[in-house]
Amino acid sequence: MKKFGFDVRIAVCVAGFVLAGILIVADEIFDIPSRVFNTPPTPVNWMELATETFFILVVGSLTIFLLQQLNLRRKRAQEMLYLERDKLATILNCMEDGIYIINTKHDIEYINQAMLSQFGPVKERKCYQYLHNLEEPCPWCKIQSVLEGSSVRRDLYSLKNQRTYDYIGTPLKNSDGSISKLGMLRDITERKQLEWDIAKLEELDRVKRSLLSTVSHELRSPLATIRGYASMLTDYRRKLNESKKREFVLAIKKDADELTDFVNDLLDLSRLEAGLIMLEVKPYSIVRVLKRVVAAAQIRLPSHQILLKLTKRLPRINIDVIRIQQVLHNLIDNAATYSAEGTEIVVSARKVDNEMLVGVSDQGIGIPAEDLEKVFYPMYRIESKEKVSRGMGLGLSLCRGLVALHEGRIWVESEVGVGSTFWFTLPLETARSKSVKGGR
Ligand code: ADP
Numbered sequence: 001m002k003k004f005g006f007d008v009r010i011a012v013c014v015a016g017f018v019l020a021g022i023l024i025v026a027d028e029i030f031d032i033p034s035r036v037f038n039t040p041p042t043p044v045n046w047m048e049l050a051t052e053t054f055f056i057l058v059v060g061s062l063t064i065f066l067l068q069q070l071n072l073r074r075k076r077a078q079e080m081l082y083l084e085r086d087k088l089a090t091i092l093n094c095m096e097d098g099i100y101i102i103n104t105k106h107d108i109e110y111i112n113q114a115m116l117s118q119f120g121p122v123k124e125r126k127c128y129q130y131l132h133n134l135e136e137p138c139p140w141c142k143i144q145s146v147l148e149g150s151s152v153r154r155d156l157y158s159l160k161n162q163r164t165y166d167y168i169g170t171p172l173k174n175s176d177g178s179i180s181k182l183g184m185l186r187d188i189t190e191r192k193q194l195e196w197d198i199a200k201l202e203e204l205d206r207v208k209r210s211l212l213s214t215v216s217h218e219l220r221s222p223l224a225t226i227r228g229y230a231s232m233l234t235d236y237r238r239k240l241n242e243s244k245k246r247e248f249v250l251a252i253k254k255d256a257d258e259l260t261d262f263v264n265d266l267l268d269l270s271r272l273e274a275g276l277i278m279l280e281v282k283p284y285s286i287v288r289v290l291k292r293v294v295a296a297a298q299i300r301l302p303s304h305q306i307l308l309k310l311t312k313r314l315p316r317i318n319i320d321v322i323r324i325q326q327v328l329h330n331l332i333d334n335a336a337t338y339s340a341e342g343t344e345i346v347v348s349a350r351k352v353d354n355e356m357l358v359g360v361s362d363q364g365i366g367i368p369a370e371d372l373e374k375v376f377y378p379m380y381r382i383e384s385k386e387k388v389s390r391g392m393g394l395g396l397s398l399c400r401g402l403v404a405l406h407e408g409r410i411w412v413e414s415e416v417g418v419g420s421t422f423w424f425t426l427p428l429e430t431a432r433s434k435s436v437k438g439g440r
Contacts, residue, residue, distance in 0.1 A: 010067050017060035024052045098165075098185035101172060104147060107136060108187045109180060118187070127183075132159040145393045146171050155192070156185065163189040178324060203377070211381035214392050219262070222255035222417040265394040269378055272401035279320040279405055286349055286356055286426075287314055289321055293328040294347050303341040306332065309348040317356050317426050322403045324426070327410075331360040331422045337391070339364025339419065355408070355425040366416035375412065376400045399424070 026032060034041045092099055093113035096306040101110040102247040106126045111119075119130060128134040137143075142152045147171045156167035164431070165185040229248040233240070240248075271277045287310060296306045328347070335345045343363040350357055367375060367382065374380050378397040403410040403424045414420035 007067070007071055010071070013063055013067060014060070015413070017056055017063075021053060021056050025049065028052075034420055048425065070191040096186075098183075098187075100127070100183045100185075101180050102183065103180050104143075104178070106143070115185070118185075119165075121159075130160075134159065142169060143181055147179050148264060149179075155188070163187055164192045165189075176374055206377075207379050210381075210393065213429065214379060217261070218392055222258050225255045226252050226259075231396065251312055262394070264393050265392065265398055269394055269401065272398070272405075277323075277402075277405060279323060281318045281320050281328070281406075283316045283318050284321050285314075285316050286319070286324075286358070288348055289319070289324055290328070290349055290358075294323055297329070297332045297336075297345075301332070301336045301345075304336045304339070304343060304345050306345045306347065309346055311350040314349060314351060314356070315428060319406060323405070327399045327402050327424065328360070330399050334395060334422075335360055335362035335364065335420070351428075352425075354428050356428060357423060357425050359421050360424045361419060363419040365414060367414040367416055367420055368416055372412055372414060376410070 014213070023146045030046050031038070031041050031044075072245075074192065080363075095112060095114055098115040098118055099112040100108060100115050103110050106128060108122050108125055108127055111122060122130055124130050128138050132138060142154075146152055149171050152167075152169040154167055156165045158165065161170075164187075166188045170182045170184075172180045176181055178222050179256055229252045233245065233248055238243075268277070269354075290308055290310065294306055298306050332345060332347065339345070339362040344361075346359075346361045348359045348361070365384075371380075375382065376396045376399075377393075379393040380397075381391060381393040399422075400410050404425070407427050408425040410422065410424040412420055412422045
């Protein structure tokens with residue numbers, strides 16, 4: 001309570017006692033009551049006056065002493081508090097990690113020096129404006145679960161400074177019982193970049209190894225067959241009858257077709273990676289495309305029952321018909337390759353929100369959960385004891401690239417031993433003609 005350079009409470013106390021002393025002395029000496037009320041004067045009782053003055057002096061001194069002691073203690077406690085606060089502030093400001101506190105309304109209540117140097121001063125009060133330049137709370141915001149008492153930890157990418165942080169959010173109980181969120185941000189941009197680079201190198205290494213083994217193993221056998229049959233045709237031309245010759249020529253054609261498909265897929269994939277594939281997009285009826293592809297597949301794959309299931313009134317969509325046929329062709333061929341003869345393959349399409357959802361389901365061997373994403377990697381094939389097919393692992397990565405060019409998504413749902421469904425979406429509105437960089 002030091003307002004004017006001295007403690008007001010002590011000053012009031014001293015003034016009180018001085019006033020009381022003056023009143024007692026005045027009362028005794030000037031006999032104020034008898035003058036005021038016109039009563040006979042009473043003689044000055046010097047003994048009583050001395051006692052009262054002494055009493056006032058003792059009580060006054062004691063009170064002032066106690067007040068001073070209390071003041072001293074309060075001052076010491078306050079100094080300790082300031083010291084602790086400054087220590088805490090120094091620690092928080094020396095930290096390389098950003099620390100901030102926000103309230104339930106997303107208002108920033110505190111930031112430390114590291115936040116200041118990474119995100120600048122707090123001009124906008126809301127955390128989503130300050131951290132991400134957004135005008136509304138982030139869609140991924142976890143403040144509710146933090147305010148409910150749980151801690152949250154995840155990677156956070158700042159849209160404001162394009163850096164990646166290891167983010168920890170913890171509930172912070174305030175003195176009034178309310179809860180704020182304490183956020184801690186550790187910049188891990190370089191570490192993440194390194195992890196990403198390593199993953200890319202590993203992937204590149206895997207593709208290189210797969211390409212080598214594919215070329216050395218898978219290409220050799222059709223080439224050996226072609227060479228073998230070609231040698232037989234040249235060396236034993238006269239001894240072979242017409243039907244044998246025809247059989248050999250057909251075998252050569254089959255393996256040459258396989259090789260052509262492989263080279264075409266490889267070329268398409270590298271063009272996709274280089275962003276060289278141009279889509280010829282035009283409004284087209286997906287029903288017509290599906291009917292055509294299914295009819296062709298029924299002739300090509302008589303071993304399976306290929307069915308088409310469509311919902312009523314499907315709108316026309318903007319697609320490159322040849323490329324979408326290529327995707328469907330690949331998925332249907334895979335469905336037949338990886339399921340037993342006589343089983344059903346169902347091709348379906350329906351409109352979901354602003355997208356067309358197309359599915360190819362089979363009752364085949366299925367795909368283990370850990371491979372559901374990897375099957376779309378180039379040259380990725382699931383290792384199995386019994387070799388089901390002689391594929392190169394290019395088909396699905398091509399499908400993913402082509403669907404991505406149409407701004408759609410592709411994924412697979414599967415259960416081992418039961419079957420798989422490959423889904424892909426196509427947006428109902430797509431640009432007319434474009435070249436988008438492909439890839440996974
Ligand atoms: P491949 O030429 O080897 O078939 P893909 O890229 O088309 O190459 O497929 C990659 C891998 O995904 C296949 O080797 C196979 O193991 C798995 N796969 C693809 N389609 C199916 C399916 N319908 N059922 C089970 N496994 C499948």
